[in-house]
Amino acid sequence: MQEFNHVKAASPNAPPESSPSPSPHPSLDEFLNCARESREITLGNLVMIGEIPSPTFQEAHRVNEFVHRLIESGVENCSVDNVGNGIGIIAGSTGDQNILLAASADSIHDNDFDHAISVSPDKISGCGISDSLGISVLATLPILLDRLGLKLRSNLILLAAARSAGRGNLEGIRYFLQHARNPIHLGICLKGAPLGRLSYTSLGMLRGDITCKVPPEYDWTRYGAAGAVMTINKIISQIAAIPLPRQPATNIVLGSLEAGTTYDRIARKAVLKFEIRSEDPNQVQQISEDIADIVAETESKSGAEIALDIFARRAPGGIQINHPLVRRSRDILTQLGIPPRIMPSTSETSALIDQNIPSVTLGLTHGESLSDRQETLEITPMFQGIAQLLGLIAAVDGGLAP
């Protein structure tokens, strides 16, 4: 069970009243300069952490490296919990408030992919590098605070969340929130890109696989030689025909399709990975029922074995745009000249929202080919992304009273 040794007890989910900081915090310009001057540290962390493959459920090596880096930076209270989350706590001067800074430790890419990163003066490229940037910046944060001489009142909890993506279904951050003995007052989640991203609401979401298998006793004379590809194609066509409302905003993401082995063999297996997203949980439920009907009907007509596996759900929710945390986030983006890109989230912020903890997700830089095997991130905007994070931490350090 995670315990913050130096955290004073406070009522859950109630941010403390605003109180003056012991000393004025540095300006955004100073944050920006510090981020710029710490470029090699940030990029070094990104290379050292990002080159460690970290598919969901196999994050241990990357998390250990994250924790090792925190310890090397002088963070005293570091640990790895039972589900593999990496945690470091930077004690505040009063510990009145606990701020959770979270980023996912896992990646959608397998161990087999080449994770070598390349660095040019403007860009840094590599497999899953966008996923890695969040915890790399968290690993850099203690050094940035030290260089800035920034002493916070609040406790900062740095979380490299395991089991976030895909079938992980945010298990790491949920476990952390369930087992933290002391209350988390607010959360800031980090994503690699895009810079300007500001998420403070969570979409309703349901995620699943449809697996179509042609059994050995398949009757080719009755059903033809269509195989799993044609069968899954019929399912896709029917899903695409499901009517979706404009309001509340709703969509179905067909994220991945794998089928068959080669040119001249009828595919015996096909797997479709999909996600339903909506601002209305009833819409998510209705569409999932429609898909279940489609699957059942197709199975009865095709002779194939078709399984629907729903393994992840999120409830919609969040805070309002006029919440002090969102306001301060927008103010900082505006001061840095970054247009806010407001979008809902289905990642770590959702777990915080589920617990009624005010939280936002921020993007750290601009990127290209995101989610492809070889992603590229721009280096210069990263300084703004880090300055925005430091600015927001400083802005909420004294509490969230308007």
Added chain:
Amino acid sequence: MKLSRTHRQPSSNKPADLKRIGTTINGWLETNTFHHSQFSDLRALVEEKQRKGLTLSVCIPTLNEEATIGKEVVVLKSELRDRIPLVDEIAVIDSGSTDNTRDVAAEFGADVYLASDILPEVGAKRGKGENLWKAIHQLKGDIIVYVDADIKNIHPRFVYGLVAPLILREEIHYVKAFYDRPLIFSEGVRPSGGGRVTEILIRPLFSLFFPELTAIIQPLSGEYAVRREVLEKIPFPIGYGVETSHLIDVYDKFGLSAFAQTDLDQRIHRNQPTADLGKMAFGILRAFLSRLRSLEMVRDLPELSMILRQFQARDTRYEQIQFDIREEERPPMIEIPAYRKKMGLD
């Protein structure tokens, strides 16, 4: 230059000699072969370095390495200078790259030098060995660690794994890297070798003439750390033969006990075509034979050709391609007046 021979052991096929060599190699493997994980406590290493008043320089020789140099400088600088002050200087010595190698390295904080600008009075020669030699004059460290620029999986271990034996044990002067012996698979028997040129050329030659040096698992690896007091006293072939000649010269002067080697796990780099390995083998063989002559281990060698002939097929005919491969040699740096003046040796 003729080096004083004080440590080279005569080899023969007499059982007593064979037994002595075997015993020496086994003992050396036991005491002077390390794994980088033995030195992962970098703060302890820095303390020991400071206690002994040592300074460390990293030298990266380059020629058109813009694809990999950025990451190499970022990782070594952030990990071994900014976070933990193990290294005092990170320098790129460039042979005249026509791509952006020098700009990229400078952008990320390396000290960048054009080899031809260093010691201009001795002129400029083209070759990696030239950069390594000129680094002795340009860099400040008591220990210089050479790291190739084309390492795709660069990691701080490529430096701390090599300098640690020099920091911790004063009798060690020269530490070589070797690769690809993952710790978790270290039980049982499996071949542990170098590359193709090592196994086909170098180890057979060492077995014939310097059997104790066969214990160095990857004699051609481009990563090694050396004390200045040794580097400044050995000549430098500027081409392919530099690593082999170093080993022979240091061995001849100090014996096997002056060496150590560190397993750095995997090194991912470009694989060279066989024809290029042929050029490398030619250059190494020339340097090797020159050493045999200067050490008076062979007599009456004819003048060695500088031309390597390789062949290619064009339609139905074969044609020869001639490569002029010169193994020029720089004298020990300590003989260069500007160096002696800089180091206050006169």
